[in-house]
Amino acid sequence: xxxxxxxxxxxxxxxxxxxxxxxxxxxxxxxxxxxxxxxxxxxxxxxxxxxxxxxxxxxxxxxxxxxxxxxxxxxxxxxxxxxxxxxxxxxxxxxxxxxxxxxxxxxxxxxxxxxxxxxxxxxxxxxxxxxxxxxxxxxxxxxxxxxxxxxxxxxxxxxxxxxxxxxxxx
Ligand code: UDP
Ligand code: MG
Numbered sequence: 001x002x003x004x005x006x007x008x009x010x011x012x013x014x015x016x017x018x019x020x021x022x023x024x025x026x027x028x029x030x031x032x033x034x035x036x037x038x039x040x041x042x043x044x045x046x047x048x049x050x051x052x053x054x055x056x057x058x059x060x061x062x063x064x065x066x067x068x069x070x071x072x073x074x075x076x077x078x079x080x081x082x083x084x085x086x087x088x089x090x091x092x093x094x095x096x097x098x099x100x101x102x103x104x105x106x107x108x109x110x111x112x113x114x115x116x117x118x119x120x121x122x123x124x125x126x127x128x129x130x131x132x133x134x135x136x137x138x139x140x141x142x143x144x145x146x147x148x149x150x151x152x153x154x155x156x157x158x159x160x161x162x163x164x165x166x167x168x169x170x
Contacts (some may be wrong), residue, residue: 003086004034004150006136008125009077011068018111018123019077025093025107030039031083035146040075041067048139049125061119070115078140083149089131090126 009022009034013120039045046066053059068074095106099122102109112122127133134151 002082002083002084003130003133004137004148005087005090005127005150006125006140007079007081007090007127008066008140009079010066010121010123010125011071011076012065012113012121013111013123014075014077015071016111018122021111022124023109024160026081026090029083029086029089030131031081031086031089031091033079034082034148034150035078035080035141037078037145038075039078039140044069044169045139049136058119059115061117065119065121070121080137080141080150082150087129091128094122094124094126097124099123107165119145142143 007026009019013019014023043063046063047054049066049108050059050062053062056062064070066076067075083089093107094100095108097108097122098114099112100114102112102122104110106123107124112120114120127136133168137146138151143149143151
């Protein structure tokens with residue numbers, strides 16, 4: 001089945017300069033990147049992303065972690081991967097949630113760690129099923145930022161202020 005899935009390189013992955021290594025591991029999957037951007041994560045975005053974990057003891061640490069509070073890089077790299085069985089293939093390359101239990105050649109097994117406060121700094125996020133992928137892709141991306149039509153869209157007319165370049169490119 002053709003699927004799309006959200007991948008985030010978390011702040012620890014960026015602080016450790018792992019972007020190239022991570023993208024190289026994903027090339028094995030032969031999936032396509034159909035959206036990609038850097039984002040400074042607000043508290044509300046982090047809380048919405050992890051809302052199903054809000055009763056866990058590590059929730060507040062997890063929100064700070066995703067916002068980059070523990071690292072020198074206060075940003076994440078968000079991507080949408082697309083292709084045959086994208087969700088399972090990406091999760092396979094990521095490895096298990098707990099970096100100690102993850103396959104050593106997986107991204108989390110190679111680069112993740114458990115902090116002294118108990119949070120798994122596991123370098124990467126990947127959607128775990130179709131429903132989660134749809135919720136997360138719609139949370140992190142606008143339709144025009146994705147180069148394929150993955151979910152139905154609608155046109156709305158809004159009036160708002162927009163920041164543009166002060167001078168045109170020459
Ligand atoms: N997490 C943690 N301790 C746990 C479980 C999860 O620190 O016992 C963190 C970890 O960073 C993980 C994230 O919370 O990636 C989301 O947890 P989930 O169970 O959704 O795992 P994932 O889908 O990321 O493998
Ligand atoms: Mg999850």
